Amino acid sequence: MRTNRARWLVALFAFLLLALLVTYGAGYRIDYYSCHKCRNLRRVRAHTFLWWAVSRSESVDGSHPVEPGHEHEWWHYGTFRQSGLWGTFHAFEAGPQQYRDGWQAPVPSDEPPVTPPKKPKAAAE
Numbered sequence: 375m376r377t378n379r380a381r382w383l384v385a386l387f388a389f390l391l392l393a394l395l396v397t398y399g400a401g402y403r404i405d406y407y408s409c410h411k412c413r414n415l416r417r418v419r420a421h422t423f424l425w426w427a428v429s430r431s432e433s434v435d436g437s438h439p440v441e442p443g444h445e446h447e448w449w450h451y452g453t454f455r456q457s458g459l460w461g462t463f464h465a466f467e468a469g470p471q472q473y474r475d476g477w478q479a480p481v482p483s484d485e486p487p488v489t490p491p492k493k494p495k496a497a498a499e
């Protein structure tokens with residue numbers, strides 16, 4: 375009788391542990407890099423399980439022309455982290471597109487610039 379109960383407790387504990395691992399162990403992160411010499415951006419995506427990177431892929435946004443022989447100087451400016459089975463926990467630790475020299479990407483021009491409405495001048499006198 376007593377061993378039966380202990381067995382149930384062990385099974386319950388193992389189940390809870392497994393549920394916790396599946397729910398919180400799986401993660402995903404993106405590391406963002408920028409090159410201040412050519413303005414291109416690089417992303418490194420990684421699926422993680424607990425502390426291990428399960429898969430890793432990277433892509434370079436080459437929208438800015440690069441001269442032949444150019445060597446990127448990648449600078450890490452941000453990280454996006456997500457963990458949990460349904461992305462329960464996530465955090466983004468960066469502003470958008472930052473460069474080491476402080477340059478900021480211009481706002482896309484398909485949206486009209488926001489101009490404050492003109493204040494009617496107070497009638498003099």
Ligand SMILES: [Zn+2]
Binds near residue numbers: 411412413
């Ligand atoms: Zn570069």
